[in-house]
Amino acid sequence: MKYKVFVDGQEGTTGLKIFEYLSKLSDIEILRIDYDKRKDPEERSKFLNAADVVFLCLPDSATKESVALVKNEKTKIINASTVFRTDKNWVYGLPELKNQRDLIRTAKRVSVPGCHATGFILTIRPLIEAGILQHDYPVTCYSLTGYSGAGKSGIEEYENSALVTEKKLNYPRHYSLQLNHKHIPEMLLYSGLLYEPLFSPIIANYAQGLAMSVPLISRLMPKTPSAKDVHEVLSTYFEKERFVNVMTYDSEAYLDEGHFMISECNNTNQLDIFVFGQKDRINIISRYDNLGKGASGAAVQNMNLMLGFDEGNTD
Numbered sequence: 001m002k003y004k005v006f007v008d009g010q011e012g013t014t015g016l017k018i019f020e021y022l023s024k025l026s027d028i029e030i031l032r033i034d035y036d037k038r039k040d041p042e043e044r045s046k047f048l049n050a051a052d053v054v055f056l057c058l059p060d061s062a063t064k065e066s067v068a069l070v071k072n073e074k075t076k077i078i079n080a081s082t083v084f085r086t087d088k089n090w091v092y093g094l095p096e097l098k099n100q101r102d103l104i105r106t107a108k109r110v111s112v113p114g115c116h117a118t119g120f121i122l123t124i125r126p127l128i129e130a131g132i133l134q135h136d137y138p139v140t141c142y143s144l145t146g147y148s149g150a151g152k153s154g155i156e157e158y159e160n161s162a163l164v165t166e167k168k169l170n171y172p173r174h175y176s177l178q179l180n181h182k183h184i185p186e187m188l189l190y191s192g193l194l195y196e197p198l199f200s201p202i203i204a205n206y207a208q209g210l211a212m213s214v215p216l217i218s219r220l221m222p223k224t225p226s227a228k229d230v231h232e233v234l235s236t237y238f239e240k241e242r243f244v245n246v247m248t249y250d251s252e253a254y255l256d257e258g259h260f261m262i263s264e265c266n267n268t269n270q271l272d273i274f275v276f277g278q279k280d281r282i283n284i285i286s287r288y289d290n291l292g293k294g295a296s297g298a299a300v301q302n303m304n305l306m307l308g309f310d311e312g313n314t315d
């Protein structure tokens with residue numbers, strides 16, 4: 001028997017990328033809605049209820065609408081949007097967190113983590129669990145992301161808008177300067193921190209690839225760990241994970257003439273973690289594809305768990 005899978009938002013950025021992943025799988029049948037009816041609630045309702053698994057790759061309001069349209073017990077929902085990520089009735093789809101994989105396997109409702117939140121939580125949570133970072137550490141972080149993270153409208157802006165001709169997009173742009181980025185609630189809830197991190201995202205003129213940097217100061221941490229100690233904790237935590245790689249503590253080897261390469265995980269579901277250090281200064285950088293482990297790859301990884309497939313199908 002093949003599982004029926006429907007992608008609501010199939011023409012969007014994350015939806016199209018999910019199709020790329022799904023096209024490699026044989027145990028599923030993809031249900032495709034007519035292009036002209038893709039926003040018709042009545043038609044969507046038929047597809048949503050016929051499917052064993054649905055991916056919601058929609059804006060927040062349409063996501064809520066789709067969830068309300070599911071009227072049966074069978075359909076499992078994987079939600080790529082921001083809504084429901086901190087909702088207690090939904091499971092957070094980050095299998096690499098301790099005990100999370102089992103929750104996902106039996107869940108009917110899974111929310112895929114936000115792209116920036118993914119790297120942040122995978123950095124902070126293991127350190128707090130190991131007792132080398134305190135819950136009330138004043139964390140700051142910044143993330144550099146490609147413009148596909150902003151969906152179709154972001155791609156249109158960077159590839160076809162008047163701003164391109166005016167050369168206004170040649171430089172990286174900070175955003176969420178009020179420090180209230182929409183991923184903050186999930187970053188707080190799943191990292192184990194007591195206070196919101198000071199998070200500064202930056203969008204730049206390339207399509208895909210994200211790097212979340214979390215600097216820490218050892219003398220402010222319990223046990224004053226060295227960068228190597230931090231590296232050790234992260235390596236042990238992710239030892240058995242196929243999609244999270246803690247890179248050898250040998251920073252120079254990964255650099256290209258002294259520069260960090262942000263795009264190396266593009267078009268994969270991999271997330272690489274780097275630890276750099278100097279005296280009591282530590283910098284942890286996670287690198288991944290915002291459309292891979294930051295969205296669509298992670299969504300399909302969750303589906304694999306929920307259907308009992310090989311999780312590595314997302315490779």
Ligand SMILES: NC(=O)C1=CN([C@@H]2O[C@H](COP(=O)(O)OP(=O)(O)OC[C@H]3O[C@@H](n4cnc5c(N)ncnc54)[C@H](OP(=O)(O)O)[C@@H]3O)[C@@H](O)[C@H]2O)C=CC1
Binds near residue numbers: 011012059060
């Ligand atoms: N891009 C990324 O890297 C990431 C995105 N996300 C989240 O995933 C979700 C989808 O994002 P993304 O794919 O980038 O966004 P896009 O804007 O690229 O795609 C959204 C799609 O939803 C469709 N849509 C809009 N309203 C409705 C509706 N009422 N009914 C049915 N379809 C509708 C749009 O149709 P049409 O184009 O035809 O108007 C479009 O194809 C968002 O919630 C986003 O926040 C999460 C992580 C990363």
Ligand SMILES: CC(=O)N[C@@H](CCC(=O)OP(=O)(O)O)C(=O)O
Binds near residue numbers: 080149154
């Ligand atoms: C470049 C860019 O604008 N990126 C989006 C994040 C995309 C994502 O992961 O967020 P959601 O799933 O929560 O929408 C942003 O920072 O708001």
